[in-house]
Amino acid sequence: MTSRRVVFVVGSGRSGTSTMAGTLRTLGLHVPQPEVVADATNPKGFGEPRWVVDLHTELLARSNVQVSDGRPRAWLDTGTTSGDHATRERVTTWLEEQLEVGAELVIKDPRASWFLGLWRAAADRCDATSSYVTMLRPVTEVVGSKQTYYGQMGAGSDQGAITRTAAWINMMLHTERATRGQQRAFVRYGDLLDDWTQPVFALGEKFDLNGVKTAMAVDIAEVHRFIDPSLRRVTMTWADIGVPDRLRELADETWQALDQLATDDTAKTQEWCDQLRVAYSAQYAEAEAFAHSTVVAQRRTAAAAARREAAERRGGSGAERIPHAVRAMVPPAARQRLRKAIGRERRPDQGPA
Structure with a gap:
């Protein structure tokens, strides 16, 4: 019997998650159909199953959590919402149906990080191995890309940048914590664009993905056509994004820790991430206290x-x-x-x- 595997492509939106999902799909992994239709913000496609996006949208609404939410306690809210028996059965039933179509799946949605426990439990019930690819892209490029393609937030560009920077820290540090102890890899978006064969074929070996390891020349050529270095259309720095110094420093250090995980996923680097997560929670609590009168x-x-x-x-x-x-x-x-x-x-x- 062919082993069942589910690869979850996770991390912040605008980090190259669509490029990774599309690459794995081209090499033979199955993206459950139908997919979210491509648009101007992602002309080569999202690689996202429509059913998964709809499910996550529903669960986030029930949890009163946004896709990019900076609140540390939001993780508790989504965990509570996704822990009920009916939701778990619903996801397990759907996943079993998809694994009957293809034994190696790739599931990608920027909302997925909020519900990794739900998906891991469903995969276990379906006798499937879960693997996680976290895409890494500098925070300034992620925030800049969101500002460019999704528009401004709040009263002005600085407020939007602050909100999105905080949400990036919250999302990435908790995604790291949620995938710890699991079969996982961290891939830099820049490395994927420079020479996709190195990180992707390394994933194939690490995760034992038959579709990647046995890829035909025609599939490899198709990926070469799919991945275009010009996809990195937004390259911004802090000079282009106005955020407070303390938040910028915390975001920079978070990027350094995550970037190190790509080559040094050890207990020492993980402990660094734990310290940053505590620091972020403290900084967020302080900001909430300042803004209490406004609330x-x-x-x-x-x-x-x-x-x-x-x-x-x-x-x-x-x-x-x-x-x-x-x-x-x-x-x-x-x-x-x-x-x-x-x-x-x-x-x-x-x-x-």
């Missing part, structure tokens, strides 16, 4: 808006429920005194009642 104000504003909407759904004020023809019979002076009494006095720029 409280936003909650009050949202609560007031909800009360207004509830009043409108109940039919509005008593005056608004009185037919216009009847209200028109009330003298203007009396209407003005009545509005003033109930706190609904019209401004000078408003029209007549």
